[in-house]
Amino acid sequence: MxxxxxxxxxxxxxxxxxxxxxxxxxxxxxxxxxxxxxxxxxxxxxxxxxxxxxxxxxxxxxxxxxxxxxxxxxxxLFPKKYQHLTLDLLGELAAVAGEEQVDQLFDRRKDRLIERYTDQTEGKPLPERIQALADIQNANGYMVEWEQPEEGMFVFREHNCPIAQVAQQYQHACSCELAMFRKLLDAEVERTECLAKGGARCTYIIHGNK
CATH class of the missing domain: 1.10.10.10 (Winged helix-like DNA-binding domain superfamily/Winged helix DNA-binding domain)
Structure with a gap:
């Protein structure tokens, strides 16, 4: 007490x-x-x-x-409403330039993130690449855990998504994250559950032996 x-x-x-x-x-x-x-x-x-x-x-x-x-x-420690501002700005961009410009914005962000993080994953065995990606996502607030239930298969879970409200409206954000994972891990990655689509978490199945 x-x-x-x-x-x-x-x-x-x-x-x-x-x-x-x-x-x-x-x-x-x-x-x-x-x-x-x-x-x-x-x-x-x-x-x-x-x-x-x-x-x-x-x-x-x-x-x-x-x-x-x-x-x-x-x-x-204090409340933030950044997602509302972000949605407003993206809405204005879509109204002025079209939805494709919003998609291009997410694509450019994805490319920048890949460029920023490639050094942390490149040249490592797959489990080490996955751990590096988990560290990256945890640093950004995604609350990651992962496991290897069987040889050559990994399950990667994100229990939080800082951009969930944005991704609910702009699904291309989720597509970009999946593409980033595939590039950084250099492996086959499938999303089986998504927070932005009502899932309890974002779950990815990763296959590969490299």
Whole structure:
């Protein structure tokens, strides 16, 4: 219970700093109704997590005061609506230039990603290529796991899709991901389940012995 309460208090502190800007320990203590010592304990934890930093502010009179402010790393903790902006922009592009231009945009993105990641997979045995692809996708938020149920066959699962809402409307995004997998793995890859089409996850079957 104490851990839950501490976590809740830290969320409140982060929200205060997000909405009100840099604050002193005294300011936070008064707003939360807890001691400055308790506030500092929470701030120390948040600072160790890389979510806060301190800044020395000089006063016209008296001693300088330390204020706390959020770091760039804390930005990921707050809600984002990027998918709505992306869909709006893609919709405008389709209206002005046609759906084929949207498809070309996804194709160009696929080509850039292949160029960026080829060095991480090229020249490796297939299991190592699959692990490299899993590392790439995990770094991008796809929550990957994979297994080899039998010789020459691998199952690659993505439990999250950061672009699922975009892919639901623009299926070519999924086609590009499949093409990227085939190119980076240099293997036969089949998608058997897709989050953007209502599946519980994205599942790929990979065949190859190279």
């Amino acid at each position: 104490n851990q839950e309460h501490d976590a809740s208090t830290r969320k409140v502190l982060l929200t205060m700093l997000k909405t009100q800007g840099p604050m002193t320990v005294n300011d936070m203590s008064k707003q939360l109704g807890i001691t400055e010592m308790a506030v500092r304990r929470h701030l120390n934890t948040l600072e160790k997590d890389g979510l806060l930093e301190t800044k020395l502010v000089r006063q016209a009179m008296g001693r300088p005061s330390h204020t706390y402010l959020l770091t760039a790393a804390s930005d990921d």
